Amino acid sequence: MKAVIKGIGHYVPERVVTNQDLEKLMDTNDAWIQERTGIEERRHVGRNGSETTSILGFKAAEKAIENAKIDKNEIDFIIFATLSPDLYFPGGGVLLQNYLELDTIGALDVRNQCSGFIYALSTANAFIKSGMYKNILVVGAENHSFGLDMTTRGRGVSVIFGDGAGAVILGRSDDESRGILSCNMHSEGKYAEELMMGFPGTKYGWVDLMLNEDFEPDYDKIYPYMNGNFVFKHAVTRFPEAILEAFEDAGESIENLKMLIPHQANLRISQFIQRQMGLRDDQVFNNIMKYGNTTAASIPIALSEAISQGKIEQGDLISLAAFGSGFTWGSVLLRY
Ligand code: UT7
Numbered sequence: 001m002k003a004v005i006k007g008i009g010h011y012v013p014e015r016v017v018t019n020q021d022l023e024k025l026m027d028t029n030d031a032w033i034q035e036r037t038g039i040e041e042r043r044h045v046g047r048n049g050s051e052t053t054s055i056l057g058f059k060a061a062e063k064a065i066e067n068a069k070i071d072k073n074e075i076d077f078i079i080f081a082t083l084s085p086d087l088y089f090p091g092g093g094v095l096l097q098n099y100l101e102l103d104t105i106g107a108l109d110v111r112n113q114c115s116g117f118i119y120a121l122s123t124a125n126a127f128i129k130s131g132m133y134k135n136i137l138v139v140g141a142e143n144h145s146f147g148l149d150m151t152t153r154g155r156g157v158s159v160i161f162g163d164g165a166g167a168v169i170l171g172r173s174d175d176e177s178r179g180i181l182s183c184n185m186h187s188e189g190k191y192a193e194e195l196m197m198g199f200p201g202t203k204y205g206w207v208d209l210m211l212n213e214d215f216e217p218d219y220d221k222i223y224p225y226m227n228g229n230f231v232f233k234h235a236v237t238r239f240p241e242a243i244l245e246a247f248e249d250a251g252e253s254i255e256n257l258k259m260l261i262p263h264q265a266n267l268r269i270s271q272f273i274q275r276q277m278g279l280r281d282d283q284v285f286n287n288i289m290k291y292g293n294t295t296a297a298s299i300p301i302a303l304s305e306a307i308s309q310g311k312i313e314q315g316d317l318i319s320l321a322a323f324g325s326g327f328t329w330g331s332v333l334l335r336y
Helices: 017-021 032-037 053-068 094-099 113-130 152-158 189-194 206-211 226-248 269-277 295-308
Strands: 003-009 016-018 041-043 077-081 107-110 136-141 164-173 179-187 257-262 317-324 328-335
Touching: 003 053, 003 113, 003 179, 016 017, 017 032, 032 269, 032 317, 053 136, 053 164, 077 094, 077 113, 077 328, 094 107, 094 136, 107 113, 107 257, 113 136, 113 164, 113 226, 113 295, 113 328, 136 189, 136 295, 164 295, 164 328, 179 226, 189 226, 226 269, 226 317, 226 328, 257 295, 295 317
Parallel strands: 077 107, 077 136, 257 317
Antiparallel strands: 003 164, 016 041, 136 164, 179 328, 317 328
16 A cells, blocks of 8 residues: 555745845845845745735645545644744644644644655655555645845845745555655754754743843844855755665666656755756756745645646656755655
8 A cells, every 4th residue: 555645736925025026125136046046036925924824734735635636524634844833832733624624633743844844744654554544634834934034134044935835635545556655854953053043942042032121132043044055065965865765765766757856945956966866957846936945835836836737747756855954854755
């Protein structure tokens, strides 16, 4: 028995924020952003709170359910990955269960940032293969724009990230020719603070921040901090390792790869991996140009777009891979 993607969908907020829009807010420019990241525009919900992370996830989930042609009540478990939850606790999974008006099924939250969807999908795969669940709703959703420093001080991070959500229904199938073939998940916690946000958290005195008027916050801890060069160097090593590991575990040859969907961290990272692995342009899907880096949402959004554009067909060998904060990284190999 295998776990197959029965349905997929994605949702991005309507508001397009171009590089030129960002030039009005901070000392940055279109040439810098495009040259270093490939990003031309991204979507932002904004700070009015109308579309929270779980609402974005809900909109993507509705599309995945429709695409799967199942009754939503056939879903027997939810896995929700995000680094930008509506609430510090509880996580987004229970909020999604409520919006979808599902029975009292379990809802698990995954906090693995850019690798969140890979961790969530791998976990769902294990649950399905164990026989515990039949149809798991796996969601990656992010509302980054609420918490980015949109001044020049934050430009190294805030120009990169965008909002959006993607969802899949992972279900049980007796068709051995399709489904998830192998998964891997990795971490290296000694680099936790090379890409992180300290607030709210117990390490950096958030109580002081809230209760003491004179407290001078450390902006590196309130807003996301990223040691960009350092993260880049690790990413270009770990991506190919994880991808090749999944091929080896599955006993598949990379020559049969139809499409690699890398986490959309930076177009330069994707191009680096493509060159390193000797892949053709048509074997790597990128849409970071339109959406920026949507962290846990980037892989399901990209997979959903690639499928809807007819670039992936049933039975194709697909590699999904991610690297990010933690550090965490991993890969899933599947026959769609
Ligand atoms: O998805 C999670 C995983 N994340 C990643 O994989 C991201 C990995 N890292 C990266 O993608 C790249 O490191 C960045 C795109 C984040 C940055 O590119 P970089 O080539 O590493 O630039 P840098 O941080 O070394 O900055 C170069 C210069 C600096 O100026 P000086 O010190 O050389 O005068 C920055 O202050 O560019 C400056 N800079 C900017 N200039 C215009 C930084 N951000 C901006 C900006 N606009 N937005």
